[in-house]
Amino acid sequence: xxxxxxxxxxxxxxxxxxxxxxxxxxxxxxxxxxxxxxxxxxxxxxxxxxxxxxxxxxxxxxxxxxxxxxxxxxxxxxxxxxxxxxxxxxxxxxxxxxxxxxxxxxxxxxxxxxxxxxxxxxxxxxxxxxxxxxxxxxxxxxxxxxxxxxxxxxxxxxxxxxxxxxxxxxxxxxxxxxxxxxxxxxxxxxxxxxxxxxxxxxxxxxxxxxxxxxxxxxxxxxxxxxxxxxxxxxxxxxxxxxxxxxxxxxxxxxxxxxxxxxxxxxxxxxxxxxxxxxxxxxxxxxxxxxxxxxxxx
Numbered sequence: 001x002x003x004x005x006x007x008x009x010x011x012x013x014x015x016x017x018x019x020x021x022x023x024x025x026x027x028x029x030x031x032x033x034x035x036x037x038x039x040x041x042x043x044x045x046x047x048x049x050x051x052x053x054x055x056x057x058x059x060x061x062x063x064x065x066x067x068x069x070x071x072x073x074x075x076x077x078x079x080x081x082x083x084x085x086x087x088x089x090x091x092x093x094x095x096x097x098x099x100x101x102x103x104x105x106x107x108x109x110x111x112x113x114x115x116x117x118x119x120x121x122x123x124x125x126x127x128x129x130x131x132x133x134x135x136x137x138x139x140x141x142x143x144x145x146x147x148x149x150x151x152x153x154x155x156x157x158x159x160x161x162x163x164x165x166x167x168x169x170x171x172x173x174x175x176x177x178x179x180x181x182x183x184x185x186x187x188x189x190x191x192x193x194x195x196x197x198x199x200x201x202x203x204x205x206x207x208x209x210x211x212x213x214x215x216x217x218x219x220x221x222x223x224x225x226x227x228x229x230x231x232x233x234x235x236x237x238x239x240x241x242x243x244x245x246x247x248x249x250x251x252x253x254x255x256x257x258x259x260x261x262x263x264x265x266x267x268x269x270x271x272x273x274x275x276x277x278x279x280x281x282x283x284x285x286x287x288x289x290x291x292x293x294x295x296x297x
Contacts, residue, residue, distance in 0.1 A: 005043065009053060012039050017059050022068070032062040037149065048106055051080050051150040061150070064104055075265050076104055080150070082264050085109035085172040087160055087188055089136035091244055092202055093178030094125035095253030100151075100260065101144045107152045108144065109172060112136040113159040123246040160184070165191035174260050177201045178253075182225050189214060189221050198263050202256045207245060207281040209252035213259050213271045223290045224275065248280060 001009070016035040021027055036050045051061055055077035060068065064076055071079070084105050086093050089112040100108060115135050120127040126139045137155035144153050156168055165187065169175055175192050177199055179185050185201065192199040192214070199214045201221065214220040255276065262268035273291040278284070 001045070006053075009039070009043050009045075009050075010057060012042065013050070013054055013057060013059060017054075022065055024068070026068070028068075029059045030062045030065065031059055033149065036061070046152065047149040048080070048152050051104075052077065052106070055080055061104075063148070063150075067104070071103075071265075078264060079104045079261075080106040082173045083107035083109065083171055084260055085111070085169050085175045086178055087111045087175065088178030088180065089126060089140050090114070090120065090178065090180070091123045091246075091249035092204065092253050092256070093176070094127070094136070094140070095250055096176050096178055096256055097140050098125055098143060098147065099253060099257040101148045103257070103261065104148070105151065105260070107154065108140075109154045109156070109168065110137050110140045111156040111158065111160050111168060112140075113157060123244050123249050125250075160188065160191075162187060162191075166195060169195055169197065172197050174263050175199045176256055176260065177203075178256075182221075186221055186225075192216070193220075200256045200259045200263075202252045204244065204248045204252050207248055208277070208279050209248050210275050210277045211252060211255040211259065211271055212275040213263070215272060218273065219290065251278060251280065 013031060016039065017029045017031045019027060019029055031054055036047050040047045040050050054061060055073055058073055060073055060076070064071070067076060082105055084100055084107070086096050086108060089097060089110050093112065097108060097110060115133055116124065116127045116131050116139065118132060126136060126143055131139045135157045137157045141153045141155050144151050158164065160168065169191055175188065175197050177185055177188055179188065189199055193216045196216045199220070200211070201214060202211045203209060212224070259271060262270050273289065275288045275290070277286045277288060
């Protein structure tokens with residue numbers, strides 16, 4: 001965007017921005033989606049770009065008002081400029097996608113080769129009676145567009161494999177593992193390691209699930225599954241044995257999204273070199289350490 005166009009854009013944003021007092025009693029400049037859409041149409045740019053320019057100007061998008069003070073203007077800008085890859089758009093992935101869109105992640109890469117069927121209705125957030133038979137990535141685009149026009153979605157209706165993983169994932173800030181089998185998870189971890197990108201691993205079965213974040217150089221998945229498990233394709237999955245009731249993916253997805261936020265914003269206690277395990281039925285939350293933390297030495 002040339003300087004004259006940017007100057008005009010900033011003028012339009014300032015003209016339509018309103019000064020309000022929010023529910024916490026703060027005075028701030030904000031802009032509603034309707035006005036952002038009008039400006040985007042006028043300047044032939046995306047709402048995503050409008051949000052970024054607004055935040056750089058210190059003008060908070062009205063839709064994110066309830067993020068304050070949990071997420072500052074500077075942090076909201078960082079999220080708007082970020083790109084997160086979600087591999088799998090089913091039970092875990094669908095919930096992750098919707099949460100990331102609502103919190104304000106600017107760009108999402110969504111990879112899944114599957115289409116929705118009736119057995120997905122019990123748990124998959126993007127699945128409903130109207131989306132049966134539709135590609136999951138297509139519905140991810142539609143759902144995110146309906147929720148937040150400031151988010152770009154890059155869909156890949158394809159199985160991630162050794163031939164395409166690095167090309168698809170390149171440029172991501174964080175990768176979210178929402179897959180359903182161990183061999184594919186190891187493949188994804190290998191690609192993330194080669195690209196130098198943090199990976200947020202999550203899985204579930206029945207009323208249990210766990211989450212761990214893996215940085216390049218970390219032992220990662222072999223701490224959980226060992227090495228030989230990556231080669232086993234004939235084993236019946238825990239999901240097939242224990243089922244996947246709808247409540248579990250909602251919770252595990254929330255933990256995964258929180259890991260993304262902690263990584264992107266550089267704060268909080270990341271589940272690195274440790275795994276959080278949740279048993280909803282027993283009401284238990286446990287930590288498993290793979291390295292003794294400094295606080296316990």
